[in-house]
Amino acid sequence: MSALTVDVIIPAFNEEKSIALVLGDIPQSAVREVIVCNNASTDNTVEVARQAGATVLTENRKGYGSACLKGITYLKNKPSAEQPDVVVFLDGDYSDHPEQLPDLVRPIRQKGYDLVIGSRALGELEQGAMQPQQVFGNWLATSLIRLFYKYEFTDLGPFRAITWTALQEIDMKDPDFGWTVEMQVKAAKHGLKCTEVPVRYRRRVGVSKVSGTIRGTILAGHKILWTIFKLI
Numbered sequence: 001m002s003a004l005t006v007d008v009i010i011p012a013f014n015e016e017k018s019i020a021l022v023l024g025d026i027p028q029s030a031v032r033e034v035i036v037c038n039n040a041s042t043d044n045t046v047e048v049a050r051q052a053g054a055t056v057l058t059e060n061r062k063g064y065g066s067a068c069l070k071g072i073t074y075l076k077n078k079p080s081a082e083q084p085d086v087v088v089f090l091d092g093d094y095s096d097h098p099e100q101l102p103d104l105v106r107p108i109r110q111k112g113y114d115l116v117i118g119s120r121a122l123g124e125l126e127q128g129a130m131q132p133q134q135v136f137g138n139w140l141a142t143s144l145i146r147l148f149y150k151y152e153f154t155d156l157g158p159f160r161a162i163t164w165t166a167l168q169e170i171d172m173k174d175p176d177f178g179w180t181v182e183m184q185v186k187a188a189k190h191g192l193k194c195t196e197v198p199v200r201y202r203r204r205v206g207v208s209k210v211s212g213t214i215r216g217t218i219l220a221g222h223k224i225l226w227t228i229f230k231l232i
Contacts, residue, residue: 004109006031006161007075007084008101011067012092013039016048018205022090023052025098030105032084035074036092037067045092063176072172075164088161093204095129096159103197104161114166114192117184118159123198130201137224141181144228149188156180156224159199166192178227185231 008031012019019036026034036049038058049056059070068089075083086108090096100118107113120130121138142153158180170186172179187194 004085004105006086006088006101006105008034008088008090009068009071010034010036010054010090010092011039011064011071012036012041012045012049013062013067014041014043014045015092015205016041016043016045018094019045019049019054019092020052021094021205022092022096022098023049023054027099027101030102031088035071037070039063039067061175065172065174065176065179065182068179069172069175072167076168084164086161086163087167088159090159091204095202095204097200097202100159100199101161103199104159107195107197108161108163111195112193113195114163115183115187115194116161117153117155117194117196118157118199119153119155119196120157120199120201121154122196124200126200126202129203141224141228144225145181145184145188148228149185151184151188151194153184153194154196156184157199157201162187166190174223174227177223181224181227182231185228189231 008026010022023034034054036054036056038046038056040060040062046056057070057074059067086105088101088104090098104116104118107116138155141156145151145153170190172182174182
């Protein structure tokens with residue numbers, strides 16, 4: 001495959017200060033449509049995203065996965081001829097480097113991979129971009145995936161690319177913190193061809209809704225582990 005239709009889904013909750021930066025750094029020649037899934041924001045995320053040229057959807061049910069599922073449903077409702085070949089997910093807080101999007105899509109285009117994870121563990125991590133509990137949680141989760149499913153991942157990074165066919169096959173369900181690990185566990189269970197590419201990661205704009213609070217960290221850690229064991 002050489003020419004692929006690539007759409008981008010960005011879940012966003014109160015990211016008015018960062019979303020335009022994210023959208024501005026996405027290589028426009030590499031994507032067809034950028035979909036910002038507003039997750040019950042109380043600031044001007046919607047207006048800023050629209051002004052920056054994104055398609056904006058609103059999902060009032062709070063949760064990272066809920067916002068991502070909204071974007072998937074939007075794409076499913078398109079005529080089959082207009083559905084994408086590849087979907088890229090990235091965060092709206094400007095911690096990812098959107099200009100690296102072609103790096104994630106390249107293994108799909110050139111080598112037929114189904115899922116590509118942008119690995120922060122393999123890439124350049126800005127000091128303070130990830131909290132110690134995040135680093136440990138990623139190590140623990142990927143170690144459990146390796147133990148139970150024999151798949152080698154180094155990260156649960158949010159910046160990822162997956163073929164539309166594979167995304168439909170794994171039938172994502174998680175509405176919140178378990179989203180990323182659910183995708184990787186299901187990919188392993190379905191025998192998808194997966195790989196990772198190194199990505200850069202910086203301190204986000206604003207305060208994290210998850211790792212920035214003790215409650216968020218505990219809830220996220222519990223959900224990630226529960227998801228892994230639930231899907232065994």
